[in-house]
Amino acid sequence: MAESTEVPTPGTAFDELGHAATQLDPEAPPILTVRHLKQYFPVKSSGLIRRKVGDVKAVDDISFQVPQGGSLGLVGESGCGKSTTGRAITRLYTPTEGSVEFDGNDIANYSARQLKPLRSEIQMIFQDPYSSLNPRHTVGSIIAAPLRIHDMVPKDQTLKRVQELLEIVGLNPEHYNRYPNEFSGGQRQRIGIARALALQPKLIVADEPVSALDVSIQAQVVNLLQDIQRDFGVAFLFIAHDLAVVRHFCPEVAVMYLGKIVEIGDRESIYENAHHPYTQALLSAVPEVKSAVTGEPDAGRIRLEGDVPSPIDPPSGCRFRTRCPIAQEICATQEPPLLQIGQRHKVACHFPGRRGDVPTRPVTTRMLGVDDTGAPDPGMSGAEKMVDEPGYADTWLDLDRNTVGRA
Numbered sequence: 001m002a003e004s005t006e007v008p009t010p011g012t013a014f015d016e017l018g019h020a021a022t023q024l025d026p027e028a029p030p031i032l033t034v035r036h037l038k039q040y041f042p043v044k045s046s047g048l049i050r051r052k053v054g055d056v057k058a059v060d061d062i063s064f065q066v067p068q069g070g071s072l073g074l075v076g077e078s079g080c081g082k083s084t085t086g087r088a089i090t091r092l093y094t095p096t097e098g099s100v101e102f103d104g105n106d107i108a109n110y111s112a113r114q115l116k117p118l119r120s121e122i123q124m125i126f127q128d129p130y131s132s133l134n135p136r137h138t139v140g141s142i143i144a145a146p147l148r149i150h151d152m153v154p155k156d157q158t159l160k161r162v163q164e165l166l167e168i169v170g171l172n173p174e175h176y177n178r179y180p181n182e183f184s185g186g187q188r189q190r191i192g193i194a195r196a197l198a199l200q201p202k203l204i205v206a207d208e209p210v211s212a213l214d215v216s217i218q219a220q221v222v223n224l225l226q227d228i229q230r231d232f233g234v235a236f237l238f239i240a241h242d243l244a245v246v247r248h249f250c251p252e253v254a255v256m257y258l259g260k261i262v263e264i265g266d267r268e269s270i271y272e273n274a275h276h277p278y279t280q281a282l283l284s285a286v287p288e289v290k291s292a293v294t295g296e297p298d299a300g301r302i303r304l305e306g307d308v309p310s311p312i313d314p315p316s317g318c319r320f321r322t323r324c325p326i327a328q329e330i331c332a333t334q335e336p337p338l339l340q341i342g343q344r345h346k347v348a349c350h351f352p353g354r355r356g357d358v359p360t361r362p363v364t365t366r367m368l369g370v371d372d373t374g375a376p377d378p379g380m381s382g383a384e385k386m387v388d389e390p391g392y393a394d395t396w397l398d399l400d401r402n403t404v405g406r407a
């Protein structure tokens, strides 16, 4: 049951070991639209009478879309709220605020009964192929369970369907009677994928599906997900903690920091033209990816100082300011809006720019009605409409030309 032991260079693995990168279909309508999603967890005092003393603001007002049959990557450091976002969308949690529009219906506040038919349409793949499969059940019964619960196939057809699913994910259909511990890590993740596929979902939330695997096996599993997307038209929200893993599979990427989306855009905008200091720092940690894409030599790693602050009491203004190498006064008082700066590119920063080439004055003063320090300034209240909706508008702020860009 050994898998390939070839170990490719990190970052180039996905290109060398198989399929071409997944391409964006800009015409595809959204299967998922998330608006102003918040997911807070109460913090209680200790002692006999446990009062609520605050909230962990794990996800704090994020908006984005996933196109039908497409894939959006969601990246960011540990604890930034990626899994919580995935769990709110799959309704393992009830969102604190905001809407989760799946296939045209807002499911954010659906009851358990209303959610039941949807359970087959949205599936989740988990990070750890070791703990997400019950070791006491055979692979056949693990994959058959959702088929039975949702009455998907007649009883006498279940084994045939399980074998088909094993074949789709590249496993021997005769091995349905084996137990998870008889498989390698990559093979166990394939079993998890077969289980998710059993109900023919329209959307799969894949939460770090390859993080626990060796680099060469990672590429094989990503290739399998690409095959599945192509053959069955499934859309993916693909969660990962680094930008290298999502580049190949996700034509669009959202970067999260401390519960917020700080930059979102198509592959070119994020990997070749990142305008947020945090995205640039993440990219600089995988230099071979950036130089493979841009052909430019590695510009050196940006080392972020300090720890990620607590989501219970996040910094005022821009949440990244305590670690940002270019923070200024306004960053402490005003939260930067997620501003559209390209056809499919948004960034939340008062000083957005390419690495080493940032504006000397904040670009957000007019829309916020403030002066350069962030203090209210009635003379500046041009109050342009903030772009805080999911998706992209036909016009945007062209920072290079200092004009309005149009599609």
Ligand SMILES: Nc1ncnc2c1ncn2[C@@H]1O[C@H](COP(=O)(O)OP(=O)(O)OP(=O)(O)O)[C@@H](O)[C@H]1O
Pocket (backbone or CB within 6 Å): 041, 056, 057, 058, 076, 077, 078, 079, 080, 081, 082, 083, 084, 085, 241, 311
């Ligand atoms: N059930 C919960 N109750 C309280 N706090 C929680 C709960 N789940 C997550 N958190 C907190 O919310 C924040 C976001 O957690 P989350 O698991 O979404 O991060 P993540 O981006 O998936 O991180 P990782 O890369 O480590 O998986 C963290 O501070 C975490 O401690």
Ligand code: SF4
Pocket (backbone or CB within 6 Å): 276, 277, 278, 318, 319, 320, 321, 322, 324, 325, 326, 327, 328, 331, 336, 348, 349, 350, 351, 352
């Ligand atoms: S808004 Fe300020 S602190 Fe935040 S990323 Fe931009 S420059 Fe840095």
Ligand SMILES: [Mg+2]
Pocket (backbone or CB within 6 Å): 082, 083, 084, 207
């Ligand atoms: Mg997580």
